[in-house]
Amino acid sequence: MEKNHKIRSLSDILDIKKLMNVDKPIETANGLPNQCYTSKEYLEYERDRIFCDKWTVIGVGNSIPNPGDAKPYNLLGIPLMIVRDKDLKIRVFHNVCSHRGFKLLDKPCTLKNVIRCPYHSWSYDFKGNLLATPHIGGLNIHNSDKFNKNQSNLKEVRSKIWMDIIFVNINANEIDFEDYIKPLEDRWSRFINHDDQKLLVHSNDYGSFDLTVKCNWKFAIENYCESYHLPTIHPELNKVSNINDHYHIQGLPNRFAGQGSEKYEQPVKGNKKFDTFNNWEKKSLKNSEYIALFPNVMIGLHIDHFYVFWLEPIGINKTKEHMQMYYIGEKSANGEELKDLRKENARFWKDVMLEDISAIEGMQEGRGSPTYNGGNFSPVMDQPTHQFHKWVANSLI
Ligand code: FES
Ligand SMILES: [Fe+2]
Numbered sequence: 001m002e003k004n005h006k007i008r009s010l011s012d013i014l015d016i017k018k019l020m021n022v023d024k025p026i027e028t029a030n031g032l033p034n035q036c037y038t039s040k041e042y043l044e045y046e047r048d049r050i051f052c053d054k055w056t057v058i059g060v061g062n063s064i065p066n067p068g069d070a071k072p073y074n075l076l077g078i079p080l081m082i083v084r085d086k087d088l089k090i091r092v093f094h095n096v097c098s099h100r101g102f103k104l105l106d107k108p109c110t111l112k113n114v115i116r117c118p119y120h121s122w123s124y125d126f127k128g129n130l131l132a133t134p135h136i137g138g139l140n141i142h143n144s145d146k147f148n149k150n151q152s153n154l155k156e157v158r159s160k161i162w163m164d165i166i167f168v169n170i171n172a173n174e175i176d177f178e179d180y181i182k183p184l185e186d187r188w189s190r191f192i193n194h195d196d197q198k199l200l201v202h203s204n205d206y207g208s209f210d211l212t213v214k215c216n217w218k219f220a221i222e223n224y225c226e227s228y229h230l231p232t233i234h235p236e237l238n239k240v241s242n243i244n245d246h247y248h249i250q251g252l253p254n255r256f257a258g259q260g261s262e263k264y265e266q267p268v269k270g271n272k273k274f275d276t277f278n279n280w281e282k283k284s285l286k287n288s289e290y291i292a293l294f295p296n297v298m299i300g301l302h303i304d305h306f307y308v309f310w311l312e313p314i315g316i317n318k319t320k321e322h323m324q325m326y327y328i329g330e331k332s333a334n335g336e337e338l339k340d341l342r343k344e345n346a347r348f349w350k351d352v353m354l355e356d357i358s359a360i361e362g363m364q365e366g367r368g369s370p371t372y373n374g375g376n377f378s379p380v381m382d383q384p385t386h387q388f389h390k391w392v393a394n395s396l397i
Pocket of ligand 2: 223224229233234352356
């Protein structure tokens with residue numbers, strides 16, 4: 001070991017005073033320092049303080065619909081795997097064999113009965129219990145008095161499914177998910193209740209797309225929080241729903257932010273429309289809400305559809321965006337009759353998300369400037385974005 005080696009702390013990576021500036025009132029605050037978007041060492045720090053400490057999104061249930069379906073997920077180097085067990089419950093495990101540490105699952109698959117390690121064939125059930133240890137005591141001796149199987153089960157990750165979104169809290173230190181999500185559920189109770197949540201069905205034909213962007217994941221969240229960029233980045237959208245039709249959303253306690261529109265029009269083709277939620281408040285039929293639930297998921301709620309746009313951080317300046325779309329009931333989600341409408345709706349959202357790429361990648365490029373101090377916020381238009389910056393800064397310190 002090198003003599004002078006020391007573990008880097010946050011203050012070795014960035015100026016903590018600048019980070020504290022983020023928490024000032026919006027009129028005098030600066031945004032997060034450049035290193036939060038450019039430093040690989042910072043990213044390691046962020047992985048622990050944000051992605052492992054918080055309720056983080058790693059996928060949706062629909063991508064593993066059947067018993068035995070399994071999928072690896074790499075969280076900035078931490079190997080995880082998502083498995084649907086025989087009772088249809090989704091479980092997340094650390095994707096590493098308890099024997100010599102081989103990574104168990106390499107690609108999505110449907111497992112028959114066990115999770116079998118390719119190295120020496122130890123096998124685990126879908127609840128993570130170690131079942132078989134072939135030849136552990138020598139040829140054809142599959143058990144050993146000196147080895148206690150119970151102590152070598154897979155390590156399960158604390159996880160929760162909400163609106164089909166898979167959340168994990170890797171460090172098992174965040175508050176219970178029910179408490180965590182309550183402020184948002186309370187906010188949305190005038191639109192949907194728990195029964196309505198169960199009506200969501202994933203669309204299998206036009207319900208998914210992925211985009212890879214050359215920027216830090218945080219830019220996607222910041223951009224999603226504000227409607228300020230509508231006239232410049234989304235001129236078409238702005239014609240039907242402009243800045244004045246939008247309102248800010250700032251959750252308390254601070255764990256989500258975004259915007260809402262009062263001019264949502266349901267897509268229609270001829271006289272065909274998607275089915276709607278049952279309990280949506282009558283006076284808000286044209287409301288739709290676009291919320292970033294920190295750290296890494298953006299959700300869009302409309303009277304006739306719901307989407308999950310979640311972020312997979314790949315590197316400090318590379319992110320994969322995953323879109324998943326849901327409708328109310330099987331007919332709207334997968335029925336032949338509404339196929340064209342689904343196609344159009346997916347196209348509409350993809351175009352919007354594509355338009356945003358120039359904005360978020362442009363911010364990444366700008367962060368290379370040593371003169372940039374994190375920037376200033378519009379005291380009127382950037383409040384939800386500032387809220388996200390404060391959340392990040394406070395999570396780090
Ligand atoms: S490392 Fe998995 S069985 Fe040996
Ligand atoms: Fe946008």
